[in-house]
Amino acid sequence: MRTARTFKAAGPLLLAGLAALTGFADAAQAAGAIEGGGKQNLNLPAIIMFFAFVAMTLVITYWAARRTRSAADFYAAGGGITAGQNGLAIAGDYMSAASFLGISGLVFASGFDGLIYSVGWLVGWPVILFLIAERLRNLGKYTFADVVSFRLEQTQIRSLSAIGTLTVVAFYLIAQMVGAGKLIELLFGLPYLYAVIVVGALMIVYVAFGGMVATTWVQIIKACLLLGGASFMALMVLITFGFSPEALFKKAVETHPKGASIMAPGNLVSDPVSAVSLGLALMFGTAGLPHILMRFFTVSDAKAARKSVFYATGFIGYFYILTFIIGFGAITFLMNDPSFYKVGADGAYNKVTALLGGTNMAAIHLSNAVGGSLFLGFISAVAFATILAVVAGLTLAGASAVSHDLYASVIARGRVSEDREVRVSKVSAVLIGIVAIVLGYIFENQNVAFMVGLAFAVAASCNFPVLLMSILWGGTTTRGVLIGGLLGLISSVALVVLSPAVWVKTFGFATAPFPYDNPALFSMSIAFAGIWLFSKLDNSKRAQIDRAGFEHQNVRSETGIGSHKAVAH
Amino acid sequence: MSAPSYDSIKNDPQFQELVSKRSRFAWTLCLAMLVIYFGFIAVIAFAPSLLAIRLGTGVTTVGIPVGLAVIVSAFLLTGIYVRRANSEFDDITQNIVGRQK
Numbered sequence: 001m002r003t004a005r006t007f008k009a010a011g012p013l014l015l016a017g018l019a020a021l022t023g024f025a026d027a028a029q030a031a032g033a034i035e036g037g038g039k040q041n042l043n044l045p046a047i048i049m050f051f052a053f054v055a056m057t058l059v060i061t062y063w064a065a066r067r068t069r070s071a072a073d074f075y076a077a078g079g080g081i082t083a084g085q086n087g088l089a090i091a092g093d094y095m096s097a098a099s100f101l102g103i104s105g106l107v108f109a110s111g112f113d114g115l116i117y118s119v120g121w122l123v124g125w126p127v128i129l130f131l132i133a134e135r136l137r138n139l140g141k142y143t144f145a146d147v148v149s150f151r152l153e154q155t156q157i158r159s160l161s162a163i164g165t166l167t168v169v170a171f172y173l174i175a176q177m178v179g180a181g182k183l184i185e186l187l188f189g190l191p192y193l194y195a196v197i198v199v200g201a202l203m204i205v206y207v208a209f210g211g212m213v214a215t216t217w218v219q220i221i222k223a224c225l226l227l228g229g230a231s232f233m234a235l236m237v238l239i240t241f242g243f244s245p246e247a248l249f250k251k252a253v254e255t256h257p258k259g260a261s262i263m264a265p266g267n268l269v270s271d272p273v274s275a276v277s278l279g280l281a282l283m284f285g286t287a288g289l290p291h292i293l294m295r296f297f298t299v300s301d302a303k304a305a306r307k308s309v310f311y312a313t314g315f316i317g318y319f320y321i322l323t324f325i326i327g328f329g330a331i332t333f334l335m336n337d338p339s340f341y342k343v344g345a346d347g348a349y350n351k352v353t354a355l356l357g358g359t360n361m362a363a364i365h366l367s368n369a370v371g372g373s374l375f376l377g378f379i380s381a382v383a384f385a386t387i388l389a390v391v392a393g394l395t396l397a398g399a400s401a402v403s404h405d406l407y408a409s410v411i412a413r414g415r416v417s418e419d420r421e422v423r424v425s426k427v428s429a430v431l432i433g434i435v436a437i438v439l440g441y442i443f444e445n446q447n448v449a450f451m452v453g454l455a456f457a458v459a460a461s462c463n464f465p466v467l468l469m470s471i472l473w474g475g476t477t478t479r480g481v482l483i484g485g486l487l488g489l490i491s492s493v494a495l496v497v498l499s500p501a502v503w504v505k506t507f508g509f510a511t512a513p514f515p516y517d518n519p520a521l522f523s524m525s526i527a528f529a530g531i532w533l534f535s536k537l538d539n540s541k542r543a544q545i546d547r548a549g550f551e552h553q554n555v556r557s558e559t560g561i562g563s564h565k566a567v568a569h
Numbered sequence: 570m571s572a573p574s575y576d577s578i579k580n581d582p583q584f585q586e587l588v589s590k591r592s593r594f595a596w597t598l599c600l601a602m603l604v605i606y607f608g609f610i611a612v613i614a615f616a617p618s619l620l621a622i623r624l625g626t627g628v629t630t631v632g633i634p635v636g637l638a639v640i641v642s643a644f645l646l647t648g649i650y651v652r653r654a655n656s657e658f659d660d661i662t663q664n665i666v667g668r669q670k
C-alpha cells in the first residue's frame with residue numbers, strides 16, 4: 001500500500017522529467033559549446049542531476065517507509081542515528097538555500113556585511129551545546145514540547161509549544177518556498193507556481209512516507225553535495241588567485257562599484273540596538289528552531305547529542321567560510337561580464353542589482369563561470385536539493401507538533417494509539433505541504449533572507465525562553481511559561497509587522513511605528529521577564545506541582561537516568 | 570532501573586559535584602562565546618572603522634581575520650566542551666548511575 005502510493009506520487013514528476021530531457025536536449029547541447037559565462041535558460045545537466053537526486057531520495061524514502069513501523073521510528077528514526085550522521089544532518093537542516101544563496105548574495109552585494117550574518121548564524125551552536133543539547137536528549141522523546149512539559153501541565157504547554165513551532169515553521173517555509181520557486185523559474189524555465197508545487201509535493205512524499213529516517217538521509221546527502229559543491233567553487237576561485245586572499249580581495253575592490261568599502265562593515269548594521277537585536281535573534285533563534293531541536297532525539301544518548309553539535313558546528317562554520325569566498329569570487333568573476341546582467345539599451349548595467357535573477361543568484365552564476373554548464377547544472381541541482389531537504393525537515397517538525405503535541409496530548413488527552421498518532425502526523429504533513437504551496441505563491445515577492453530572520457525572531461522570543469527556563473529554573477511554573485511564551489510570540493510578530501520592513505516596504509505606509517527591523521532584543525526580554533514574573537506571582541495549586549517536579553527533572557536532565565532509550569533495529 | 574531513586578541521587582555528593590562542575594564549565598564557555606560574539610557586534614556598531622583598518626599595504630582589513638576568528642572560536646569552544654563532557658563528566662555520571670543498580 002505504502003509502496004504503491006510512493007510511486008504514484010513520483011510518477012507525474014518522472015514523466016515531466018523525461019519530457020524535459022528529450023525536449024531540451026538540443027538547446028542544452030548547443031549551449032554546452034559556449035564557453036563558461038553565457039546565460040542558459042535550459043540546462044540539461046541541471047535537469048539530469050536534479051532528477052538523479054530526486055530519484056535517489058525517493059528510493060531512500062521507499063526504503064525508509066518499510067523500516068518505519070513505530071512512532072519512535074517516524075518521529076526520531078528510532079534513536080538509531082549516529083553522532084556523525086546527525087552532525088551532517090543538522091548541518092543539512094541548517095545550511096538552507098537562504099544561507100547558501102542569501103549569504104553569498106549578500107557578500108556579492110556588500111562584501112564584509114555578509115560575514116556578520118554568517119557569524120551570527122554560527123554562534124548559536126555553542127550555546128545550544130552548553131545549555132540545552134544533552135538535557136534535551138535526556139528529557140525529551142520526539143518534540144521539544146516533551147521537554148518543556150516534562151513537569152508542567154501538558155495541555156497548555158503543548159498548545160503553546162505547538163503554536164510556537166507552527167509559527168516558526170510557517171515563516172521559514174515561506175522563505176524556502178519562495179527561494180525554490182525563483183530558483184527553478186530561473187534555471188529550468190518553469191513557471192513559479194509549478195516549481196512551488198513540485199517542491200511541496202516532494203516534501204510531502206519524503207515526510208509522509210519516510211518520516212524521520214527518510215528526512216535524515218535526505219539531509220545527509222544534501223549536506224555532502226552542498227559541502228562538496230561549495231568547496232569546489234571556493235577552490236576554483238582560490239586557484240584563480242593563486243591561493244592569495246589578498247589578490248582576491250584586491251580584484252574585488254577594483255571591480256565592485258562600492259570599492260574599498262566592501263572590506264569593512266557597511267550599512268547592514270546601522271545602529272547599536274539593531275546590531276544587538278539582530279545578533280540575539282541569530283544566536284538564540286537557532287536554539288529555538290523546532291526542526292533543529294528534533295534532531296537531538298534521533299541519537300542514542302547525551303554523548304552522541306554533544307558530539308553531533310561539535311561536528312555540525314565544524315561543518316557549518318566551514319560552509320560559511322566557503323560562502324564568503326564564493327561571494328567575493330562572484331564579485332571578481334561576474335561583475336565585468338555583461339552576459340550575467342540585464343543590460344540596458346545603452347549597454348550600461350548596475351553591477352549589483354541588475355544581476356540576472358537578483359543578487360541571490362550570485363553563487364549560481366559563479367558556478368557557471370568557474371565550472372561551465374556541467375557544474376552550473378550540479379550547483380543548480382544542489383541548491384534545489386538544499387531547499388527540498390530543509391522544507392522536509394520543517395514539515396516533519398510541523399507535522400510532529402500537530403500530531404504529537406496538539407492531537408495526541410491536547411485533543412485526545414493521551415488516549416490515542418501510536419498508529420493513529422503517526423497517521424495524523426502524515427495527514428498533517430500533507431496539509432502543511434499544501435499550505436506551504438499556497439503561502440509560497442502568495443509571498444512570491446518577499447525577500448528570502450528577511451523571512452528567515454522573522455522565523456529566527458519568533459524562535460528566539462518564544463521557543464527558546466520557554467525551553468531554557470523550564471530546563472534550568474526550578475521556579476518556573478505552567479502559568480509563567482504560558483504567559484511569558486505568549487508575550488514573546490505576540491510581541492515578536494507584532495513588532496515585525498510594525499517594523500519598517502513590513503509596515504513601510506510591504507504595506508506601503510510612510511513611517512513605521514517600530515523603528516527596528518529585528519525585534520529580538522525587546523521580545524526576548526519580554527518573554528524572559530514574563531516567564532519569571534508570572535512564575536513568581538503564581539500561587540496556584542498547579543504551581544506547587546510544577547516546582548516540586550523540578551528535582552526529579554533535574555536529576556534526569558543531568559544524568560540521563562530514565563531517559564528514552566534508542567530502539568534497536 | 571525501572572524505578573531509580575531520585576532522592577538518593579539528588580543527595581549523592583558526586584551528583585552535586587557533577588552539577589556544579591558542569592554548570593560552571595558550561596556557563597563559562599557560554600559567557601566566552603557571548604563576549605566574543607557581542608564584542609564583535611559592538612565593534613561593528615560603535616567603532617566600525619576599527620575593522621576597516623588595512624593590514625599592511627594591501628586591501629585586506631582587520632575585519633577579515635577577526636570575523637574568521639569568531640567562526641573558528643565557535644568551533645573550538647564546542648570542541649573544548651565535548652572533550653571534557655564526554656570523558657570526565659560522563660565518567661562521573663557512570664559512577665552515579667552505577668550506584669543505583
